[in-house]
C-alpha cells in the first residue's frame with residue numbers, strides 16, 4: 531500500500547479542484563507533471579481526466595495494490611473564516627470520495643480544517659462515505675492542532691478510528707502560512723485525544739535551510755505509541771537525510787510507505803548516500819512509473835516487507851472490506 535498519493539486537478543471535469551500557481555510554484559507544477567509523463571500544458575487542459583488516468587494506470591501496473599488518495603483543504607483563519615487568496619491548490623473531499631468509488635485501487639483520505647464551522651458535520655459525512663484517513667498540512671493550512679478548541683474534533687476522529695496524516699517538517703511545494711507549525715509537536719493534542727497520527731516525512735527537512743525536527747519526532751515516537759511516520763518524498767535530496775536513522779530498530783517498526791506522488795522520485799540521492807548499490811540505482815533509473823520506482827528504491831534501501839503493508843493496520847477496519 532502506498533499511503534501518500536496526491537490527487538490534483540484544475541476543475542476541467544467539474545471536480546471543484548483549483549490551482550493557483552505563481553512564480554516558482556508554476557514552474558514546479560510543470561516539472562512535476564513532466565515527471566509523471568504529462569505535458570506542462572495539461573495545467574490549462576483536461577488535467578482532471580489526464581491525471582486520474584495516469585495515476586490509475588501506474589498503480590495498476592505497479593507492485594502497489596492500494597493507494598491512499600489525498601484531498602487538499604483550503605486555508606482558514608482560526609476563527610473559521612476562509613483565508614481568501616491563500617493556498618496554491620484545492621481538492622474537495624467530494625471529488626476524492628467519488629474518484630475512490632470509481633476506482634477500487636484507491637482509498638480516500640479527506641482533508642478538513644477543524645476551525646471550519648461545519649468541520650464535525652463534514653467529518654461524519656466523509657466517514658459515512660468511506661473516508662479512511664484525514665490529511666492536513668498544519669504549516670500550510672494554518673492548523674495549530676494543539677488549540678484547545680479543536681479537542682472535540684480530535685476526540686471524534688479518535689472515536690471514529692480515523693487516523694490523521696499530518697505534514698511535518700519544512701515545505702516548499704505548497705506556500706507556507708505558519709512556518710513554526712512544521713514542528714512535529716504540533717500533533718501532541720490529537721495524540722493525547724487518542725488519534726493515531728502519521729507524521730508525514732518524519733519531520734525531515736524539505737529545503738537545506740529548514741530547521742531539522744527529526745530528533746523531536748523520534749523522541750515523540752518513544753512517548754506516544756499511536757504515533758507513526760511515513761517515508762514519503764524520501765527520494766528528494768533533503769528529505770532523505772535521515773533514511774539511515776529510519777532503518778534503525780525503534781524507528782523502522784513505526785514507519786509506513788508513501789511515495790508523495792507526483793513529487794519526483796530520484797534514486798541518485800540514495801546512491802550518493804551509499805544507501806543503494808550502483809546496480810540498484812541503474813535498475814531503478816529505468817523505471818518510468820514513479821509509484822513502482824519509489825517502492826523499488828525503498829526495498830533496495832532495506833525497508834522490510836511490513837513497511838509496505840503496515841498502514842492497513844492503522845485504517846478503520848470497516849472502511850477497507852477488500853484491502
Ligand SMILES: [Zn+2]
Pocket residue numbers: 534536762790
Ligand atoms: Zn504530500
